[in-house]
Amino acid sequence: xxxxxxxxxxxxxxxxxxxxxxxQLALGALGVTLVYGILRFSNFAHGDTMAFGAMVTILVTWxxxxxxxxxxxxxxALLALPFGILGCVALVLVTDRLVYRFxxxxxxxxxxxxxxxxxxxxxxxxxxxxxIGPDDQRFSDGARFIISARDFKSMTGLNEGLAIKxxxxxxxxxxxxxxxxxxxxxxxxxxGKSMRAYSDNEDLALLSGINPERVVxxxxxxxxxxxxxxxxxxxxxxxxxxxxxxxLLLPIFASAxxxxxxxxxxxIAGGFIIAFSEVTITYAWKKxxxxxxxxxxxxxxxxxxxxxxxKLAVSFVILLIVLLFRPTGIFRGKAx
Amino acid sequence: xxxxxxxxxxxxxxxxxxxASLEIAEGSIxxxxxxxxxxxxxxxxxxxxxxxxxxxxxxxxGEDITGLPPHDLFHKGLLRTFQIAHEFSSxxxxxxxxxxxxxQSGETLWNTWFxxxxxxxxxxxxxxxxxEVLEFLTIEHLSEQKAGEISGGQKxxxxxxxxxxxxxxxxxxxxxxxxxxxTLLNTIGDAIIRLNQERGYTFVVIEHDMDFIGRLCDxxxxxxxxxxxxxxxxxxxxxxxxxxxxxxxxxxxNKEKVGA
Ligand SMILES: Nc1ncnc2c1ncn2[C@@H]1O[C@H](COP(=O)(O)OP(=O)(O)OP(=O)(O)O)[C@@H](O)[C@H]1O
Ligand SMILES: [Mg+2]
Numbered sequence: 174x175x176x177x178x179x180x181x182x183x184x185x186x187x188x189x190x191x192x193x194x195x196x197q198l199a200l201g202a203l204g205v206t207l208v209y210g211i212l213r214f215s216n217f218a219h220g221d222t223m224a225f226g227a228m229v230t231i232l233v234t235w236x237x238x239x240x241x242x243x244x245x246x247x248x249x250a251l252l253a254l255p256f257g258i259l260g261c262v263a264l265v266l267v268t269d270r271l272v273y274r275f276x277x278x279x280x281x282x283x284x285x286x287x288x289x290x291x292x293x294x295x296x297x298x299x300x301x302x303x304x305i306g307p308d309d310q311r312f313s314d315g316a317r318f319i320i321s322a323r324d325f326k327s328m329t330g331l332n333e334g335l336a337i338k339x340x341x342x343x344x345x346x347x348x349x350x351x352x353x354x355x356x357x358x359x360x361x362x363x364x365g366k367s368m369r370a371y372s373d374n375e376d377l378a379l380l381s382g383i384n385p386e387r388v389v390x391x392x393x394x395x396x397x398x399x400x401x402x403x404x405x406x407x408x409x410x411x412x413x414x415x416x417x418x419x420x421l422l423l424p425i426f427a428s429a430x431x432x433x434x435x436x437x438x439x440x441i442a443g444g445f446i447i448a449f450s451e452v453t454i455t456y457a458w459k460k461x462x463x464x465x466x467x468x469x470x471x472x473x474x475x476x477x478x479x480x481x482x483x484k485l486a487v488s489f490v491i492l493l494i495v496l497l498f499r500p501t502g503i504f505r506g507k508a509x
Numbered sequence: 510x511x512x513x514x515x516x517x518x519x520x521x522x523x524x525x526x527x528x529a530s531l532e533i534a535e536g537s538i539x540x541x542x543x544x545x546x547x548x549x550x551x552x553x554x555x556x557x558x559x560x561x562x563x564x565x566x567x568x569x570x571g572e573d574i575t576g577l578p579p580h581d582l583f584h585k586g587l588l589r590t591f592q593i594a595h596e597f598s599s600x601x602x603x604x605x606x607x608x609x610x611x612x613q614s615g616e617t618l619w620n621t622w623f624x625x626x627x628x629x630x631x632x633x634x635x636x637x638x639x640x641e642v643l644e645f646l647t648i649e650h651l652s653e654q655k656a657g658e659i660s661g662g663q664k665x666x667x668x669x670x671x672x673x674x675x676x677x678x679x680x681x682x683x684x685x686x687x688x689x690x691x692t693l694l695n696t697i698g699d700a701i702i703r704l705n706q707e708r709g710y711t712f713v714v715i716e717h718d719m720d721f722i723g724r725l726c727d728x729x730x731x732x733x734x735x736x737x738x739x740x741x742x743x744x745x746x747x748x749x750x751x752x753x754x755x756x757x758x759x760x761x762x763n764k765e766k767v768g769a
Contacts, residue, residue: 366604369599370608377597380588380589382580382584383608384580
C-alpha cells in the first residue's frame with residue numbers, strides 16, 4: 174500500500190506535471206529548431222511569438238465567452254485557437270517581409286540575424302503588453318479536472334490523490350497530434366521534403382529548382398502555428414503573463430540545444446529532458462520518501478535539491494553540460 | 510546559346526574572373542580547361558546565378574540572365590553540377606534524385622492537402638525515372654542508402670544523375686569525372702554523348718583529363734588567370750603557345766629550350 178501511495182504521489186507531483194510541461198517545451202523547441210535548421214538563425218523572438226499567438230487566442234476566447242459560445246467541458250480557447258494561429262501567422266509574415274527578408278538578401282551572418290531577432294523580440298514584447306497589458310490573464314474555462322484528487326482517493330481508497338487537469342491532458346494529446354502531423358508533413362510531402370532539402374544543403378536546393386522564398390514562407394507558417402499552440406497550452410496550464418513567455422525562452426532554447434539544434438526529434442526529446450529535470454530537481458521528495466523509507470529514516474527536511482525559485486537554473490546547468498561535452502546535442506542537429 | 514560578355518568577379522582585391530568573354534553554341538559539347546585556380550568554377554557559379562558578377566553580362570538564347578537566382582535558371586533549363594559533390598545527406602539516393610524536378614504540384618500547400626491523387630501519380634513517375642537513372646549510372650544498389658554515406662565517386666555520379674532527371678537545355682559539368690574510375694568515366698562519357706545527341710542537351714564540361722576532353726569536346730576553351738586564353742579544337746589548343754606555357758607545360762617546350 175505504501176509503495177502504491179509512493180507511486181501515486183510521484184505520478185501526481187512529478188510525472189504528470191513534467192509530461193505536460195515537457196510537451197509545451199517540445200512544441201516551443203520545435204519552432205526554434207525549425208527556424209534554426211531552415212532559416213539558419215537562433216530566433217530569440219520565439220517566446221514572444223508564442224505570447225502574441227496566445228494573446229490573440231485569448232482575445233478571441235473572451236469574445237466567444239461574452240457571446241456565450243463554448244465547448245462544454247473543453248476550454249473555449251480551443252475554438253479560438255485557429256484565429257490565434259492566423260493572427261500569429263500574419264504577424265510573423267509581416268515581420269519577415271519588413272525585417273528578416275532584408276537581411277536574407279544581404280546574406281547576413283547568423284550572428285547578425287540573432288541580434289535582429291532580439292530587436293524583434295523587444296518589439297513583439299512591447300506589442301503584447303500594449304494590447305493586453307503586463308498582468309496575469311485568465312481565460313481557461315470548462316471542466317478543471319479529468320480526474321480530481323478526491324475522486325481518485327474515493328475510487329482507489331489510497332491516501333494519496335491523483336489529479337489530472339483538463340489542461341494537462343489536453344496539452345499532451347494536442348502535442349502528440351501536432352508532432353505526428355508535423356513529422357508526416359516533413360517526411361512525406363513534397364513541401365516538407367523541399368524544406369528538409371533546403372535545410373540540408375541550401376546551394377543544391379536552389380540549383381534543384383526549389384524556390385527559397387516559398388520555403389521561407391512555409392517555415393514561418395509552421396513556426397507560427399507551433400508557437401501559438403505551445404503558447405495557448407502553456408497559458409491554459411499555468412496562466413498567461415507576457416513576462417513568463419520571455420522567461421520560457423531559456424528552457425525552450427535549452428531543450429532545442431540539448432536535443433541538437435535543427436533536429437525536430439531532438440527538440441522533443443530535449444523538451445522532456447529539461448522538463449523532467451526541472452521538476453524532479455525542484456520537487457520536495459519528502460512525500461514520496463515517507464512512504465518508502467522505514468519510519469526511523471524518515472527525513473526531517475523537504476528533501477528538495479533546489480527551491481522552485483531556481484528552476485530556471487536547472488535549464489542553464491543542463492545547457493552548460495551539453496555545450497561542454499556534446500555541443501551538437503543528443504541527435505547531432507544541423508539538418509532536418 | 511550562352512553568351513558571356515566581359516564578366517569580372519572579384520573577391521576583395523582578387524580577380525578570380527577577369528574579363529572573360531565566350532560563347533557556347535547550341536547543341537555543342539564545349540570543354541573548359543585551364544590550370545587550378547584559373548577561375549573556371551567561379552565562372553560557372555556566375556553563369557548559374559550562385560555568384561553575382563562584379564560586372565559583365567550573361568545571356569541565354571538572347572535573354573539577359575545575369576544575376577538571376579539559381580532556381581529561376583533551373584526552370585529555364587540551365588543546370589549545373591558541383592566540383593565538390595553536394596547531396597541532401599539525410600535523404601536516400603533515390604530521394605535525392607526525386608528532389609530535383611522543383612516546382613511540382615506537391616510543393617504548394619493546397620495540393621499537399623487536397624491534390625493527393627495528382628501528387629501520387631507524379632511521385633510514381635518520378636520514382637520510376639529515378640530508378641532508371643540510378644540503373645544507368647550503375648548505382649541502383651545504392652537507391653535506399655543515405656546520400657551522405659556513399660563514396661566520393663558515387664556522389665559524383667549522383668551529381669550527374671541529377672541533371673538527367675529533367676529535360677535540361679544546357680548542363681554545366683564541373684569535373685564530374687574526377688575521382689571516378691576509368692570504366693565508369695567511359696560510361697559517363699557515353700551518357701553525355703547520348704544526352705547530347707538524343708535529347709539535344711548542350712554541355713559545358715570542365716575536366717583536367719585530356720583524353721576525356723578529347724573524346725567529347727569540340728570546341729575547347731582554355732582559361733588562365735581569369736581570362737580566356739584560347740579557343741578551338743583540342744589539337745589547336747594543344748598547339749597554342751600561351752596554353753602550353755600556362756597549362757599543359759609539356760616536356761616538348763623544355764626540350765626545345767634545352768636544344769636552343
Ligand atoms: N568564395 C571565394 N572567395 C575568395 N576567393 C575565391 C572564392 N572562390 C574562388 N576563389 C578564388 O578564385 C580563384 C579561382 O577559383 P576557381 O575555383 O574558379 O578555380 P578553378 O579554375 O575551378 O580551379 P580548379 O581546376 O582547381 O577547380 C582561386 O584562386 C580561388 O582561390
Ligand atoms: Mg574548379
